[in-house]
Amino acid sequence: MTTFRPFRAVRPAEDLASSIAALPYDVYSSEEAREAVAANPLSFLKIDRAETQFPEGTDMYSQAVYDRARDTLNEMLADGSFIQEEIACYYLYALTMNGHTQTGIVGCASVDDYQNGIILKHENTLEAKEQDRIRHVETCSAHTGPIFLACRPVSELKLLANQVRRETPLYDFTSEDGIRHQVWRIDRPEYIENISHLFTDIPHLYIADGHHRAASAVKAGLRKRAADPGFSGTEEYNYFLSVVFPSDELNIYDYNRIVTDKNNYTTGQLLDMIKDGFEITRIGSSACRPEHRGEFGMYLDHCWYRLTAKSSLRSDDPVKGLDVSILQDNILSPILGITDPKNDPRIRFSGGIRGLKALEEGADSCGGIAFAMFPTSMDELMAVADAGLLMPPKSTWFEPKLRSGLFIHRF
Numbered sequence: 001m002t003t004f005r006p007f008r009a010v011r012p013a014e015d016l017a018s019s020i021a022a023l024p025y026d027v028y029s030s031e032e033a034r035e036a037v038a039a040n041p042l043s044f045l046k047i048d049r050a051e052t053q054f055p056e057g058t059d060m061y062s063q064a065v066y067d068r069a070r071d072t073l074n075e076m077l078a079d080g081s082f083i084q085e086e087i088a089c090y091y092l093y094a095l096t097m098n099g100h101t102q103t104g105i106v107g108c109a110s111v112d113d114y115q116n117g118i119i120l121k122h123e124n125t126l127e128a129k130e131q132d133r134i135r136h137v138e139t140c141s142a143h144t145g146p147i148f149l150a151c152r153p154v155s156e157l158k159l160l161a162n163q164v165r166r167e168t169p170l171y172d173f174t175s176e177d178g179i180r181h182q183v184w185r186i187d188r189p190e191y192i193e194n195i196s197h198l199f200t201d202i203p204h205l206y207i208a209d210g211h212h213r214a215a216s217a218v219k220a221g222l223r224k225r226a227a228d229p230g231f232s233g234t235e236e237y238n239y240f241l242s243v244v245f246p247s248d249e250l251n252i253y254d255y256n257r258i259v260t261d262k263n264n265y266t267t268g269q270l271l272d273m274i275k276d277g278f279e280i281t282r283i284g285s286s287a288c289r290p291e292h293r294g295e296f297g298m299y300l301d302h303c304w305y306r307l308t309a310k311s312s313l314r315s316d317d318p319v320k321g322l323d324v325s326i327l328q329d330n331i332l333s334p335i336l337g338i339t340d341p342k343n344d345p346r347i348r349f350s351g352g353i354r355g356l357k358a359l360e361e362g363a364d365s366c367g368g369i370a371f372a373m374f375p376t377s378m379d380e381l382m383a384v385a386d387a388g389l390l391m392p393p394k395s396t397w398f399e400p401k402l403r404s405g406l407f408i409h410r411f
Contacts (some may be wrong), residue, residue, distance in 0.1 A: 020175035021403035044405030108239035120385035133216035236411035253352030297372030
């Protein structure tokens with residue numbers, strides 16, 4: 001039984017939504033965040049990355065930075081840039097990219113559901129990244145970035161979404177990257193009751209993107225509980241901002257790899273070692289994009305190769321059978337010496353949205369090797385999560401990214 005509930009959102013004034021909305025805080029370097037805020041002073045990054053409000057070189061983890069985020073949020077509420085709903089509502093959030101639309105329901109998921117395994121994850125988190133967002137959440141008394149969740153399709157929810165989409169949207173704008181964003185407020189009592197009820201029949205929600213934000217929101221909520229002698233379980237800090245999409249509407253892109261050297265092997269030696277587990281086809285100068293599971297594109301010395309995993313490498317295990325695992329376990333680790341892909345500086349990751357040209361340029365710049373992956377599927381992601389297992393790092397790249405600043409959950 002999943003708990004999902006409406007909330008009194010803090011959200012932009014209608015004419016400011018396109019200016020305030022920003023990509024998630026963690027897709028920017030500090031320099032990129034500064035450039036974005038300089039170009040657009042209303043950007044939500046001035047709250048999500050409040051070091052942009054200080055001179056370069058300021059410690060982004062100092063308490064003064066978190067205090068500035070809180071103060072900026074309060075100032076924008078005071079001047080009308082943000083408003084807060086009078087009643088608790090749900091929202092419909094549709095993102096359209098390259099003609100494909102995914103539509104999710106915005107509300108608040110439960111800390112207890114995360115703790116009890118109703119909300120499932122597929123990757124680990126890093127303590128340092130958690131601590132940053134915990135301090136941000138606690139200082140602002142708000143969740144400022146939504147967690148990207150998925151569920152298996154529910155026909156009744158899709159029908160309700162279609163009904164809501166016939167109404168005039170609250171926001172409708174196209175961001176600088178060409179993504180159309182549409183938001184509808186769901187404030188009819190019968191719709192709110194129906195949505196809440198339908199979620200109780202959903203056995204699991206899956207974190208698609210935002211593992212660190214989710215873990216931080218949960219830990220901040222648990223700390224609030226521990227400090228609250230009157231804790232009842234209904235307080236807002238027991239819930240965190242989320243958008244839930246049906247899994248069949250989501251696109252996972254390839255998450256590709258670049259290794260910055262050949263681990264002291266010649267090209268001939270590498271090909272000779274790789275052929276033990278893979279059929280190798282020399283392609284030449286044309287980029288090789290994998291067309292199915294078990295197939296990889298490899299760019300080495302200005303030449304593309306197609307690698308096809310032999311049957312001996314395939315597995316029914318939900319993690320070992322992933323293409324990212326096959327590559328890691330049979331080439332990256334034993335041949336190229338990348339045993340810890342999360343922390344090894346010799347490996348870089350490139351989201352598929354950047355294209356295969358980025359792999360060529362990355363490998364050429366360092367004399368290394370690039371690997372083009374076939375995208376992990378939502379079925380694979382959910383199978384790993386259902387089994388209580390974790391994927392290797394950088395297994396999934398979701399596009400389009402949810403915008404921060406369109407919805408804020410205060411507690």
